[in-house]
Amino acid sequence: AQSVTQLDSQVPVFEEAPVELRCNYSSSVSVYLFWYVQYPNQGLQLLLKYLSGSTLVKGINGFEAEFNKSQTSFHLRKPSVHISDTAEYFCAVSEGLIPGGTSYGKLTFGQGTILTVHP
Amino acid sequence: DTGVSQDPRHKITKRGQNVTFRCDPISEHNRLYWYRQTLGQGPEFLTYFQNEAQLEKSRLLSDRFSAERPKGSFSTLEIQRTEQGDSAMYLCATRRGGSSQETQYFGPGTRLLVL
Numbered sequence: 001a002q003s004v005t006q007l008d009s010q011v012p013v014f015e016e017a018p019v020e021l022r023c024n025y026s027s028s029v030s031v032y033l034f035w036y037v038q039y040p041n042q043g044l045q046l047l048l049k050y051l052s053g054s055t056l057v058k059g060i061n062g063f064e065a066e067f068n069k070s071q072t073s074f075h076l077r078k079p080s081v082h083i084s085d086t087a088e089y090f091c092a093v094s095e096g097l098i099p100g101g102t103s104y105g106k107l108t109f110g111q112g113t114i115l116t117v118h119p
Numbered sequence: 120d121t122g123v124s125q126d127p128r129h130k131i132t133k134r135g136q137n138v139t140f141r142c143d144p145i146s147e148h149n150r151l152y153w154y155r156q157t158l159g160q161g162p163e164f165l166t167y168f169q170n171e172a173q174l175e176k177s178r179l180l181s182d183r184f185s186a187e188r189p190k191g192s193f194s195t196l197e198i199q200r201t202e203q204g205d206s207a208m209y210l211c212a213t214r215r216g217g218s219s220q221e222t223q224y225f226g227p228g229t230r231l232l233v234l
Contacts (some may be wrong), residue, residue: 004161032220043121043210043225044162051220090161104175105214106152107223109161 002027002093006110014118015083021076021113023091030096033074034107035065038088047089050074051096061085086117121145123226125211131232132201139197140229142211149216151194152223153186155179156208165209168194169216201233 007022025031032051036044048059055067065076074091092107122145132138144151149170154162165184167175170191180186183201188194198205208230212223 036225041227043123043227044212045121045225046222049220049222092161104167104169105150105218105221105223106164106167106175107154107162107212108164111159112161 002031002095002108004091004093004108004110006089006091006113008113009111010114010116012116012118013081016080018079019077019081019085019115021089021091021115023074023076023110025072025074025091025093027072027093027095031093032096033065033067034092034094035059035063035074035076036090036092036109038090038112040087044090047076081115081117083117083119085115088112088114121224121226123148123211123213123224125209125226125229127229128227129230129232131234133234134201134203136201137197137199138201138231139195140209140231142194142196142213142226144192144194144211144213145224147215148213148224149191150214150221151188152212153194153196154210154212156210156228157206162210165196198231201231203233206231206233 003026034049035047050067058064091110124143126141151168153165156162168188183199186196208228210228211226214221214223
């Protein structure tokens with residue numbers, strides 16, 4: 001079974017400041033890692049994903065995340081935030097490919113982090 | 120707009136009534152998921168379809184819940200004898216076939232309020 005912990009439920013920040021949203025996961029198998037953003041009254045939109053290879057992943061809207069296997073973390077960062085980045089952000093994992101296994105790709109989400117950017 | 124549509128967007132019902140939600144996937148996506156999101160929480164997996172076959176169901180999916188995907192295109196999620204605890208946002212997500220690496224695209228959700 002997998003689990004995801006987002007360490008901050010709310011992160012307030014001023015416009016043009018850097019931000020880091022923290023995510024830790026637990027899994028007994030290899031995983032794929034995702035960050036989604038949800039704007040009010042909308043569905044989720046993929047920001048970026050880590051499948052394999054380089055541990056630094058770049059996504060849309062200037063966001064990036066770094067996979068750290070030893071610390072089982074996948075923190076999301078942006079060097080300079082904008083008012084329009086105000087939203088809720090979700091970290092998620094799915095089971096990676098395992099020999100002889102069946103992975104249907106269901107996502108396990110964290111509780112979410114509300115990012116509020118102040119002018 | 121991701122291309123995944125859900126109907127209705129909002130539903131208010133009285134306890135004990137039945138409700139049905141619909142999800143229309145992106146046309147070439149043959150994998151479809153239902154998730155439930157309660158206030159202040161992340162989405163939780165409910166069920167998974169590969170074409171018309173329902174291959175996985177969560178323990179969250181009690182016997183009052185049923186999902187179908189009759190022709191491998193649109194899907195419906197029905198809740199019978201609704202309870203106040205069923206109040207939530209119900210999200211549909213779809214992806215292309217092949218590896219689970221493929222991105223899931225989410226619809227806007229159906230927000231259910233049970234009075």
